[in-house]
Amino acid sequence: MQPVLNIDDVKRVEVALTREGVSVSELMHRAGLAAAQEVLELGEMDNVVVLAGMGNNGGDGWVAAEALRAQGANVTVVSPVEPDALPGDLPRQVAQSAVRAGASVLVGPSRDELDDLLATADVALDCMLGTGFHGEVRAPFDIWIECLNASTARVVSVDVPSGLSAQTGLAAEACVVADMTVTMLALKPGLLTDDGRDVCGAIVVAPLAEQTDRLVVDEDPVAWRTDLADYLEALLPRTSAVDKFSRGSVLVVGGSRRYPGAAIMAALAAARMGAGYVTLATPASAAAVAQAHLLEIPVVPLPEDADGTLTADARDVVCKLAERSSAVLVGPGLRVSGGTCAVVSALLGMDVPLVVDADGLNCLARLTNGALPQYPEIIRRSAPLVITPHRGELARLVGRPAGGVSSLSDQLDAARDIVWADGGSELVVVGKGTATCCVSVERAVLPKPGPAALATAGSGDVLAGMMASAIAQRSEADVDPALLAAYVCEVHAYAGTLAAERRGSRAVMASDIIDVVGVASDAVDAHVAYPDGPAGE
Numbered sequence: 109m110q111p112v113l114n115i116d117d118v119k120r121v122e123v124a125l126t127r128e129g130v131s132v133s134e135l136m137h138r139a140g141l142a143a144a145q146e147v148l149e150l151g152e153m154d155n156v157v158v159l160a161g162m163g164n165n166g167g168d169g170w171v172a173a174e175a176l177r178a179q180g181a182n183v184t185v186v187s188p189v190e191p192d193a194l195p196g197d198l199p200r201q202v203a204q205s206a207v208r209a210g211a212s213v214l215v216g217p218s219r220d221e222l223d224d225l226l227a228t229a230d231v232a233l234d235c236m237l238g239t240g241f242h243g244e245v246r247a248p249f250d251i252w253i254e255c256l257n258a259s260t261a262r263v264v265s266v267d268v269p270s271g272l273s274a275q276t277g278l279a280a281e282a283c284v285v286a287d288m289t290v291t292m293l294a295l296k297p298g299l300l301t302d303d304g305r306d307v308c309g310a311i312v313v314a315p316l317a318e319q320t321d322r323l324v325v326d327e328d329p330v331a332w333r334t335d336l337a338d339y340l341e342a343l344l345p346r347t348s349a350v351d352k353f354s355r356g357s358v359l360v361v362g363g364s365r366r367y368p369g370a371a372i373m374a375a376l377a378a379a380r381m382g383a384g385y386v387t388l389a390t391p392a393s394a395a396a397v398a399q400a401h402l403l404e405i406p407v408v409p410l411p412e413d414a415d416g417t418l419t420a421d422a423r424d425v426v427c428k429l430a431e432r433s434s435a436v437l438v439g440p441g442l443r444v445s446g447g448t449c450a451v452v453s454a455l456l457g458m459d460v461p462l463v464v465d466a467d468g469l470n471c472l473a474r475l476t477n478g479a480l481p482q483y484p485e486i487i488r489r490s491a492p493l494v495i496t497p498h499r500g501e502l503a504r505l506v507g508r509p510a511g512g513v514s515s516l517s518d519q520l521d522a523a524r525d526i527v528w529a530d531g532g533s534e535l536v537v538v539g540k541g542t543a544t545c546c547v548s549v550e551r552a553v554l555p556k557p558g559p560a561a562l563a564t565a566g567s568g569d570v571l572a573g574m575m576a577s578a579i580a581q582r583s584e585a586d587v588d589p590a591l592l593a594a595y596v597c598e599v600h601a602y603a604g605t606l607a608a609e610r611r612g613s614r615a616v617m618a619s620d621i622i623d624v625v626g627v628a629s630d631a632v633d634a635h636v637a638y639p640d641g642p643a644g645e
């Protein structure tokens with residue numbers, strides 16, 4: 109797994125490195141050399157343009173320019189001011205050195221001059237703004253960024269694409285779209301989520317010092333990004349000596365007269381993920397339509413009110429069914445009422461592994477007055493509990509206003525508020541967004557995110573069904589619950605990719621994802637076990 113650090117923690121690692129004898133100047137040299145090395149590895153990059161800013165990110169660029177010049181490249185550095193006029197000592201010194209080594213300099217070019225220069229470039233190094241960037245991009249960099257994005261040069265961003273917040277992943281109006289980002293010391297959350305996913309290109313981490321790995325771990329990484337090989341312990345069992353019950357049984361409690369489909373999709377996804385036996389319990393007036401869609405899955409009708417949502421009387425039947433299940437999913441299509449809240453509360457009180465999604469989460473928010481971290485006793489239990497909120501649901505659970513969870517950083521913060529208040533190792537918060545985090549009291553795991561095709565109605569219901577299915581199949585095993593949840597997200601993401609290939613990237617519907625869950629999990633498993641297998645990176 110690769111550690112992900114908040115920007116403040118990256119700065120602390122930098123300070124710790126200087127304490128261990130690696131000066132900031134030395135770090136800047138190594139950063140510039142690391143960027144130059146990546147350019148050299150692209151091959152045949154004779155004409156290089158370096159767009160350098162005024163701070164240390166610009167300093168990295170001047171070092172890279174000198175190194176590429178030494179390798180025989182034609183290098184032109186574009187700077188807003190003369191090298192001698194750079195305000196910071198370090199950037200000024202490395203700039204003067206690059207000039208002495210023969211790098212050409214173009215100071216304060218007009219838009220046309222810059223366009224003409226970039227037209228001759230094989231590769232452009234983006235060293236305008238790094239982690240010191242904030243707010244909207246000011247001149248001249250806003251114009252430089254426009255020119256760079258319009259050019260045909262390969263773009264390598266140093267540390268972070270200029271204009272992107274490496275913390276939040278939100279891009280300013282002007283933001284470089286890179287082919288590759290060489291980031292220093294460790295991954296940062298903003299590179300992995302939201303706009304960061306669209307503008308970073310391939311991400312390469314340059315550790316810069318042999319002590320870095322240790323010092324990064326000392327800073328307690330905000331998250332860990334998985335590689336496929338990390339899932340080996342999470343894979344679901346494959347054995348021929350099984351019957352349908354030993355493969356895990358899942359109970360899905362969901363649906364309402366108004367929304368019967370969500371629970372149907374969750375039940376189908378649970379079956380496709382490999383559970384041997386799935387049962388759907390749904391309000392009576394949704395049961396007939398559900399059964400018509402589910403040939404292999406028994407549907408149990410439950411007591412309902414005049415609106416076709418569950419009443420509290422449904423508790424007894426649900427709990428009896430739950431006792432016989434290896435895992436339960438509650439929530440999809442349920443709606444929020446006194447009756448549905450009573451059912452969710454009863455399931456939380458049992459010691460069966462439980463996944464709570466969608467309206468199950470909204471019931472949970474109501475049961476805890478929108479302040480789940482203040483009522484940890486409501487979710488404290490001895491069996492696994494996985495809650496799968498998207499950003500809006502997560503905000504409601506922790507009492508933030510609408511829009512109050514708007515980045516991966518926010519997701520991680522809010523999820524940690526919940527798991528730390530609970531304190532138990534049985535709870536995982538799967539915070540869904542453009543990047544999904546699986547957070548337990550032990551650690552936060554980031555599976556590789558799926559394609560935009562997954563942003564479609566019902567996709568979350570499918571994930572929830574898959575999650576319950578995986579937990580049912582691993583109920584006896586001692587697996588890190590956050591890793592198991594991340595594995596399920598990874599399969600869901602790959603199923604989204606396969607569905608997009610099959611249907612077209614804008615045409616994917618949730619049922620298309622369900623259709624390929626089986627082949628997606630086979631492909632992910634094969635790739636985990638044999639890294640050159642069919643799933644590919």
Ligand SMILES: NC(=O)C1=CN([C@@H]2O[C@H](COP(=O)(O)OP(=O)(O)OC[C@H]3O[C@@H](n4cnc5c(N)ncnc54)[C@H](O)[C@@H]3O)[C@@H](O)[C@H]2O)[C@@H](O)CC1
Binds near residue numbers: 118122166
């Ligand atoms: N953290 C580390 O360990 C290392 C950091 N290094 C580099 O140092 C960078 C951080 O350096 P700095 O802190 O000097 O910051 P940056 O170089 O990222 O940015 C600072 C400069 O950008 C300007 N700026 C900020 N916001 C702006 C805006 N909205 N519009 C226009 N200009 C704006 C500031 O006035 C200042 O001149 C990193 O991104 C990395 O490239 C490397 O040199 C070595 C290792």
Ligand SMILES: [K+]
Binds near residue numbers: 234237238266268
């Ligand atoms: K940059």
